[in-house]
Amino acid sequence: MGTEGWLGGAYLWVKAFHIIFVIFWMAGMFMLPRYFAYHCQCAPGSDEDRKWIERERRLLRIIINPAMTMAWLLGLALVFNIGFGAGGWLHVKLLMVVILSGFHGALSKYRKAFARGERPKSETYFRRINEVPAVFIIIIVLLVVPKAF
Numbered sequence: 001m002g003t004e005g006w007l008g009g010a011y012l013w014v015k016a017f018h019i020i021f022v023i024f025w026m027a028g029m030f031m032l033p034r035y036f037a038y039h040c041q042c043a044p045g046s047d048e049d050r051k052w053i054e055r056e057r058r059l060l061r062i063i064i065n066p067a068m069t070m071a072w073l074l075g076l077a078l079v080f081n082i083g084f085g086a087g088g089w090l091h092v093k094l095l096m097v098v099i100l101s102g103f104h105g106a107l108s109k110y111r112k113a114f115a116r117g118e119r120p121k122s123e124t125y126f127r128r129i130n131e132v133p134a135v136f137i138i139i140i141v142l143l144v145v146p147k148a149f
């Protein structure tokens, strides 16, 4: 399965790199809300505030954004390889990754608010949303590996 699609012999390599970039993307999405939770503890304009602003900017620019882009590009290459009609599992998976990308967008919006010296949400809120990627990872992996429907 998969090697007969347009990717041919590259199929398993593309899938392997897809999973690698997914792991980097998820790792960043676990870290950023945690950074925001700690960032809430320091005063706007303080030295510590400036350090968190720089850490958050680098995490998003150097790891999260490139990893998401590569996960999507390689994922779409796999969609065209396997065919959009591969099964209900793929449709539900794509819905889940679109919602996860929306969560990414929300984190990016919070980063800009912190950089303006704002505290967009409470420390407790950021500790709670820290678990969101975990819920999506469980759902997505249980969809894409068994391909049960």
Ligand code: HEM
Residues within 6 Å of the ligand: 002, 015, 018, 019, 022, 026, 071, 072, 075, 076, 078, 079, 080, 082, 097, 100, 136, 137, 140, 141, 144, 145, 146
């Ligand atoms: C960003 C958009 C994404 C797209 C378009 C996408 C699409 C795909 C497709 C079409 C496959 C190949 C299925 C096959 O040929 O067996 C695949 C494999 C896989 N994807 Fe994604 N995916 C995306 C994101 C994710 C995310 C966020 C996760 C996990 C959190 C994930 C986990 C996996 C895993 C574990 C496999 C390997 C499944 C297997 O070998 O059976 N993907 N993906």
